[in-house]
Amino acid sequence: MPVRVVLPADPLLGHPEQEIVARLWRRRQTETGWVFQVGLPSYEGSEAGTVQAAEYRVWVRAPEHARPVDGVDYDQVPTDRLEASxxxxxxxxxxxxxxxxxxxxxxxxxxxxxxxxxxxxxxxxxxxxxxxxxxxxxxxALPGEIPPQGTEARPAPSRRGRPRPRPAC
Structure with a gap:
């Protein structure tokens, strides 16, 4: 499946952000969002001394560095979702x-x-x-917002049964 990949800007060389079309191989949900495994078009040299098309696979964050192509259905892309705790x-x-x-x-x-x-x-x-x-x-909280386990949105555990901290003298 095609997907647009945003390459970062390079201020030292004066290059702005660039967007290329790559192949989307897999989507994975993480604790901090989504990452996509994409195949970037590349070239490699052969033993015969010729140059041939190749692909460089890398994981990128979505939507910061991977964006959908209009009109493409991504339902067939293998997707790894986190199970809710x-x-x-x-x-x-x-x-x-x-x-x-x-x-x-x-x-x-x-x-x-x-x-x-x-x-x-x-x-x-x-x-x-x-x-x-x-x-x-x-x-x-706002509808649809589910704070991840372990964030400040989860109530603090009870102190019952634990000794109180001693004040510094």
Missing amino acids: AWQRAYRLCRAHVGAGGPLPQAAGQVIVQGEDLGGFHLGAGGVAQVGEPDHRHLR
Whole structure:
């Protein structure tokens, strides 16, 4: 499949960004976005001393360095997607439940959606009573935004059972 690849500018040589058409071999979702494996057109010398067409394969970030060609359907390109973690799945289901007007569950087993215990998720995430309280402000994020596991949007774990840090004297 053809894809447009943006080559970076070279200020030392005075070259602006360039855009070439390359072959898209594979798409891969990563924690930070998408990367595409593309085959850039190139040339190589043969043992007989002639020059022949070749291809140089490299991974590039999309959409910064790889952009679609208008009218091309990319459904047939092999695609590696990340599986959502259990926390992200429960988060999505809890957001959908709250967004549809449902209350946050106050006990484990109180609300089960698609086999996920939203009460257990809610209690594990801090167990506060209202969406507006600090530990659940992430449930009011923009629609479709799912913070990756381990970011500041995830509530901090409870300090219960751990010793308090000693103040410096």
